[in-house]
Amino acid sequence: xxxxxxxxxxxxxxxxxxxxxxxxxxxxxxxxxxxxxxxxxxxxxxxxxxxxxxxxxxxxxxxxxxxxxxxxxxxxxxxxxxxxxxxxxxxxxxxxxxxxxxxxxxxxxxxxxxxxxxxxxxxxx
Numbered sequence: 001x002x003x004x005x006x007x008x009x010x011x012x013x014x015x016x017x018x019x020x021x022x023x024x025x026x027x028x029x030x031x032x033x034x035x036x037x038x039x040x041x042x043x044x045x046x047x048x049x050x051x052x053x054x055x056x057x058x059x060x061x062x063x064x065x066x067x068x069x070x071x072x073x074x075x076x077x078x079x080x081x082x083x084x085x086x087x088x089x090x091x092x093x094x095x096x097x098x099x100x101x102x103x104x105x106x107x108x109x110x111x112x113x114x115x116x117x118x119x120x121x122x123x124x125x
Contacts, residue, residue, distance in 0.1 A: 002031075002110045003049035004096065007061050020046070022059035026051045028086045031109070033100040045098055045110060068110040070100065071123050075107045083109075083123065092119050122124040
């Protein structure tokens with residue numbers, strides 16, 4: 001299981017640097033990142049959730065966090081469509097999706113979903 005940190009930021013120069021430098025000071029690696037400038041949010045998945053939480057708190061940054069499920073998918077067309085359709089069929093919403101890493105055969109995708117337990121069973125995680 002991974003953790004997503006949603007950090008509230010102003011839409012101005014230097015805000016992303018402030019977040020990334022806070023994490024860098026504690027040796028935290030960013031695995032994936034997504035910015036939403038109009039929402040004033042940057043979403044981050046890191047190598048160390050506990051250190052990330054401490055770094056963000058110490059820096060006075062406003063943030064929330066949530067669990068992400070990680071699915072190992074075949075690296076071929078249609079795999080994410082198959083997974084998203086299976087979840088949708090059971091009424092599970094995907095709130096966010098991130099590609100964490102990939103090799104020549106597989107992709108690891110982190111998903112924030114509306115019902116973790118149900119999704120875990122469907123995805124056999």
